[in-house]
Amino acid sequence: MKSTKPTVGFYSITGCAGCLLSFIFNEKEIVQMTKLVTIVSFPFIHESAEIKEVDVAFMEGLVASPEDEEVLKEVRKKAKTLVALGACAHTACIPGYRHFVPKDSYARLMYEKLHKIKTIEPGPIDKYVQVDFTIPGCPPNKREIIKSVVNLCLKKQLKNYTSPVCVECRRNNNRCLLEENRICLGPITRGGCNAICTNSHFECWGCRGPTDDMNLPAFIELLEGKGFTKRDIRERIIAFSGQKNPKVLEVLP
Amino acid sequence: MTEITLSHITKIEGHAALHVKIDKGKLKTCRLTAVEGSRYFEGLVKGRNYHEAPEMTSRICGICSCAHTIAAQKAVERALDVHVTDQTKRLRKILTLGERIRSHATHLHFLALPDYLGKASGLDLLPKYQKEIERALRLMHFGNKVVHVIGGREIHPVAAQVGGFTNIPDPQKVAELLEEAKKLIPDTIKAAQLFLKLKTPNIQQGFDWFSLTNPEEYAVLEGDLKSSKKTYTQEHYLDYIEEYHTRDSTANFVVKDGKSFMVGALARFNNNRHQLMPKALALMKHSPLKDISTNPFHQNIAQAIETVHSMEDIVELLKEPFKEEKRILPTQHSGHGIAAIEVPRGILWHEYRIQKGKIVYCNIITPTAQNLLLMNENLKGYIPTVLDLPKEEIILGIEKLIRAYDPCFSCSAHFLKVDWEEG
Numbered sequence: 001m002k003s004t005k006p007t008v009g010f011y012s013i014t015g016c017a018g019c020l021l022s023f024i025f026n027e028k029e030i031v032q033m034t035k036l037v038t039i040v041s042f043p044f045i046h047e048s049a050e051i052k053e054v055d056v057a058f059m060e061g062l063v064a065s066p067e068d069e070e071v072l073k074e075v076r077k078k079a080k081t082l083v084a085l086g087a088c089a090h091t092a093c094i095p096g097y098r099h100f101v102p103k104d105s106y107a108r109l110m111y112e113k114l115h116k117i118k119t120i121e122p123g124p125i126d127k128y129v130q131v132d133f134t135i136p137g138c139p140p141n142k143r144e145i146i147k148s149v150v151n152l153c154l155k156k157q158l159k160n161y162t163s164p165v166c167v168e169c170r171r172n173n174n175r176c177l178l179e180e181n182r183i184c185l186g187p188i189t190r191g192g193c194n195a196i197c198t199n200s201h202f203e204c205w206g207c208r209g210p211t212d213d214m215n216l217p218a219f220i221e222l223l224e225g226k227g228f229t230k231r232d233i234r235e236r237i238i239a240f241s242g243q244k245n246p247k248v249l250e251v252l253p
Numbered sequence: 254m255t256e257i258t259l260s261h262i263t264k265i266e267g268h269a270a271l272h273v274k275i276d277k278g279k280l281k282t283c284r285l286t287a288v289e290g291s292r293y294f295e296g297l298v299k300g301r302n303y304h305e306a307p308e309m310t311s312r313i314c315g316i317c318s319c320a321h322t323i324a325a326q327k328a329v330e331r332a333l334d335v336h337v338t339d340q341t342k343r344l345r346k347i348l349t350l351g352e353r354i355r356s357h358a359t360h361l362h363f364l365a366l367p368d369y370l371g372k373a374s375g376l377d378l379l380p381k382y383q384k385e386i387e388r389a390l391r392l393m394h395f396g397n398k399v400v401h402v403i404g405g406r407e408i409h410p411v412a413a414q415v416g417g418f419t420n421i422p423d424p425q426k427v428a429e430l431l432e433e434a435k436k437l438i439p440d441t442i443k444a445a446q447l448f449l450k451l452k453t454p455n456i457q458q459g460f461d462w463f464s465l466t467n468p469e470e471y472a473v474l475e476g477d478l479k480s481s482k483k484t485y486t487q488e489h490y491l492d493y494i495e496e497y498h499t500r501d502s503t504a505n506f507v508v509k510d511g512k513s514f515m516v517g518a519l520a521r522f523n524n525n526r527h528q529l530m531p532k533a534l535a536l537m538k539h540s541p542l543k544d545i546s547t548n549p550f551h552q553n554i555a556q557a558i559e560t561v562h563s564m565e566d567i568v569e570l571l572k573e574p575f576k577e578e579k580r581i582l583p584t585q586h587s588g589h590g591i592a593a594i595e596v597p598r599g600i601l602w603h604e605y606r607i608q609k610g611k612i613v614y615c616n617i618i619t620p621t622a623q624n625l626l627l628m629n630e631n632l633k634g635y636i637p638t639v640l641d642l643p644k645e646e647i648i649l650g651i652e653k654l655i656r657a658y659d660p661c662f663s664c665s666a667h668f669l670k671v672d673w674e675e676g
Contacts, residue, residue, distance in 0.1 A: 018315020018408045022535065024359070025407060027394040031386070034376060040352065045363050045375050064291065094312040095292040108295020119291045139315065139408050200405030200412040201419040205308060239309065 006153040009041040009054040010085075011075050013068035014095065014122075015061030017043070019086030022139040023058075026146045033146065037153055040169035056081045056152045057144075058135075062088040062095055064122045076129040081152060085145065087207050089125045091241040094138075096122045100238050124243055133158050138207035138240060141193055161192030164211050165204050169195035177203045181226050183236045188214035207240040216247050269660065271632075271651070278640060283633045285625065295615040303329050303586075303607045310603070310617065311409045316359070316661060318409045319352040319400060320596035321617075323474065324603040326415050331590030332607050333415075333583035340578055341417045344475055347570050348403045348413060350563040352489065354441075355396025356520075356597035357556040357563075360659045361448065362389035365553050368653045385447065388440050392560065394467070395430075395437055399567065401424045419579035425576060431571040434564055438532065441561040445536050448557040453550040453584045454650070458634050460547055460627055462520035463509055464606065465595050471528040471562060472521070474594045480514065481522045481545075487593045496618065506626045507618060513567070513626040516599025518555035519546060530569075533562035546560045549631055552657045556597075586610040598659055599623060621660045628658055 010020060020043060024030060033039075040054050051071070057079035063069050076082050087093040099122060125131060135148055151158055165186040167180040169176075172195055184203035186195070190211050192212065197204055223233050234252040237245060274282035296331050307325040309319040317539075323345050329620055330337060353450050362385065363375035372378055378386055397407045402422045404410025412419045466484065467476030478485040486494055496505045524547050526537050536558050537543060542551055593606045599620030606614035639647050 009581035016312055016315040016318075018312075018318065021315045021359075022408060025393065025397050027390040027397070029385075030390070031379065034379065039376065042376075076567075094294075094297065094309055097297055098293055101297055101299075105299040106293040121293075138312065142407070195413045196406055200415070202405065232302070239305075 005036065005038045006056065007040050007052075007054045008037045008153070009052070009057045009075070009079070010039070010043060011041065011051070011057060011059050011072055012043040012070065013059070013061035013062040013125075015086075015088040015093075017060070018139040019060040019145075020044075021090070022086075022142040023145045023149075024099050026142050029146055033149065037149065051075055053078045053080050056083060056149070058083045058085040058149075059125055060085045060090050062092040062122055062124060063120070063128055064095060065119060067099060069120070069128055072125055072128055081132045082129065083148065083152070084131045084134040087136060087209075087240060088142050089131075090134050090136050091207075091209050091244045092124045092208070093240055096124065096243050097239050100242050110210050126196070134160065135161070136190060136208035137193055144192065147148050159217065162213070163191050163192060165189045165191040165193065165195050165198065166209075167191055169198045169204075171195075171203070172199055174198050177201065178222070178226075183223060183228060183233065185237060188219050188237075189211065205240050206228070206237060209241045209244045210247075214216060214247075216251055220251060254593050255493065258661050262596045269431070271626075271655075273636065273651075275389055275640070277396055279593075280633065280636050280640070283629065283636060285629050287633060295617055298615050301612050303583075303605070303610055305331065306603075306605060306612060306615070307413070307415065308409075308411070310615075313617070313619070314661060315408050317352065317403060317596050317598070317601070319348045319413075319595065320349070320601050322404075322410055322413055322591050322670055323349060324594050324596075324601045325605075326413065327474070327592035327665065328590045328603040328605050329415050329607065330583075331592060332588035332605050333585055334588065335416050335581050335583045337417055337581055338419075338578055340575060343570055343573075344403055344418055344422075344575070345413060345608070347567060348400060348410065348442050349473055349594070350570075351396045351399025351403065351569050353396075354399070354560055354563050354567075357560045358389050358392035358444070360597075361444070361553060361556055361560075362386065364655075364659070368649065368656065376438060392437065392444070395433055398433070400457065402430055414580060416582055417578060419580075419646045421575040421577060426655050427575065431568065434568045434571065435647060438561070438564050438568070441564045442532060442536065445533075445554075445557040445561050449536070449540055451553075453548070453553070454653075455548065456550070456578050456635060456638070457547050458549065458631055460630070461509065461512060461514040462523050462547075463514045463600065463623070464520040464524045465593060465600065466524050468619060471525050471530075471566070472595055478600070479591060480509065481523070487591055489603075490591060490593070494602075494618065494623070500520055507623045509623075509624060513630050514623065515627050516620050516623045517552055518559050518597075519549070519552045521559070521595060522546070522555045523560050529558070530565035532565055533558050536561060549654060550657050550660065556659070587667075596620060598661055619661070622660075624658050624660065628655060628660065 040052050051074045057075050079240050168191045169186055182203045185206035186204040188210050189204050189206040190208040230252055237248045254537040264428055270286050272284045290435050294310055298309050307322040310325045311322045313321050330544055401407045405412035461481050463480050465472035466474035495508050498505050517556050522542050529537055587608045589606045593602050602618040604616040605612055
């Protein structure tokens with residue numbers, strides 16, 4: 001009998017495996033999950049040599065080598081729906097910060113320049129292929145991943161949270177870190193994370209990318225008024241999501 | 254000449270490649286390399302503020318994010334002469350052991366165990382081994398909870414910072430963790446007994462090992478370095494540790510005193526096994542690890558017993574309540590600091606030079622980079638002994654050996670691809 005369960009594949013290119021682990025760390029639901037969907041591929045747990053056709057593909061990681069680009073394009077070709085899983089796939093995350101760093105900062109480490117392995121400009125996956133949905137975060141909230149898998153398999157429309165982190169942070173009654181003179185990117189960052197970092201009194205670094213309606217000039221003015229330099233503000237904003245925030249490069253060149 | 258290419262040996266973390274060439278029944282070439290896209294973390298932190306190093310370098314590895322966070326903090330603190338409180342040390346140790354429990358439980362049950370039970374993957378262990386898988390998931394769940402309660406997040410924790418913690422853990426949640434840890438000790442023992450029962454290949458290969466050692470405790474975050482022959486201090490690590498690069502690998506190779514060496518759970522056992530907590534100690538004494546071992550397959554047994562130890566240790570560490578404390582901020586803003594800590598796969602090194610609060614130099618050496626050369630040598634020693642077996646069995650043996658090291662190629666630089674050439 002042919003299985004009618006939806007097929008799901010998880011794939012990874014250059015990254016830290018944190019987003020894949022976040023999915024596995026749904027310890028209570030993961031066994032149940034295998035009954036609802038057929039997991040065709042999961043890096044380091046259940047992998048097959050060829051990239052097969054799937055209903056939904058989740059891609060973790062950024063493109064940092066020609067091989068990454070090849071794998072990504074093959075996965076796109078074989079998947080009805082492609083989901084960018086996590087910050088590396090979405091914004092290129094911290095490894096994508098290299099795009100803004102002077103080359104002499106890491107030239108010492110470019111040993112492969114002399115050799116066979118090629119490194120290319122780090123970039124998010126939508127720079128190379130069409131992405132149907134993005135689960136942001138470094139890593140994403142683990143519940144968010146499992147909810148997306150279920151909803152996609154039920155062919156439900158997925159929606160991204162669009163309000164800034166401050167909305168959830170206030171709801172959680174946290175002290176405002178901006179008032180404590182810290183560079184907290186909550187006001188300009190997409191929420192949906194339940195303000196997990198600011199709940200621990202650690203400032204938001206913007207890993208879920210900028211909100212569509214952020215007021216960047218006012219935010220920069222606020223931080224400058226607190227004594228932060230343009231450089232400190234710029235470097236903090238571009239660390240996780242510079243490649244998805246072209247405005248910041250206009251305002252703070 | 255027959256040429257056979259096998260791609261995708263899986264169940265290791267990250268992407269690597271193995272090239273094997275056999276000519277007239279003799280092993281000619283055997284090279285294990287990492288082929289992951291480069292990320293240059295050490296270059297990315299250059300010019301950043303010292304307190305940003307932990308948050309950024311934590312992104313090197315999702316499975317060891319606590320490890321990178323803590324190693325960065327400790328190295329920065331050494332550079333800036335910051336001395337943290339005993340409570341901060343205790344919280345960091347709990348965080349590290351929580352991460353170790355989830356990492357070992359994941360590796361042992363999902364990556365290593367399927368080989369021994371003749372299954373293709375952890376998922377194929379269901380439904381027959383449902384009990385074992387559920388036990389592993391309980392342990393992973395607990396490790397995650399520890400990291401969440403102490404570190405504020407399950408992956409890439411944020412509560413641990415340079416100079417201390419942003420806030421102390423919720424006492425109610427700490428009490429729950431303590432109760433759960435006590436209840437889970439029998440689970441860790443059953444898991445260890447399972448791995449003690451598995452038939453491991455009996456190979457002894459002469460090699461040196463390297464781990465932290467501390468007269469006070471089974472070393473985790475504090476101590477000198479110890480090999481089979483002598484002890485070393487952390488400060489002068491470049492006197493005995495050397496990194497080098499090859500043409501085809503994005504991970505660097507590391508040698509100690511010019512030679513290959515092993516880091517990880519087995520190395521820690523060889524040096525410190527008599528300091529294990531009581532239940533882990535009793536298991537060790539009735540295991541092949543009661544004596545020094547140079548059988549790389551024993552790494553799995555060491556990890557399984559270490560999980561028992563970590564759980565017992567966490568019970569002790571959680572007993573005393575935590576009090577509100579201020580983080581200790583540096584009074585000097587320039588300096589040089591090195592930190593070596595024991596993380597799931599072995600020693601992790603972080604080094605920073607800081608000038609006027611900005612990082613001017615960073616060097617990171619991961620456990621897998623340190624094990625890479627020895628893994629290559631072990632394979633060269635192992636393959637000739639099994640050449641008369643069917644090819645599938647040889648490949649399974651190679652995979653088991655590599656997985657026993659629990660390599661993490663995300664850390665060191667992604668898949669294991671076997672290029673097989675036969676003449």
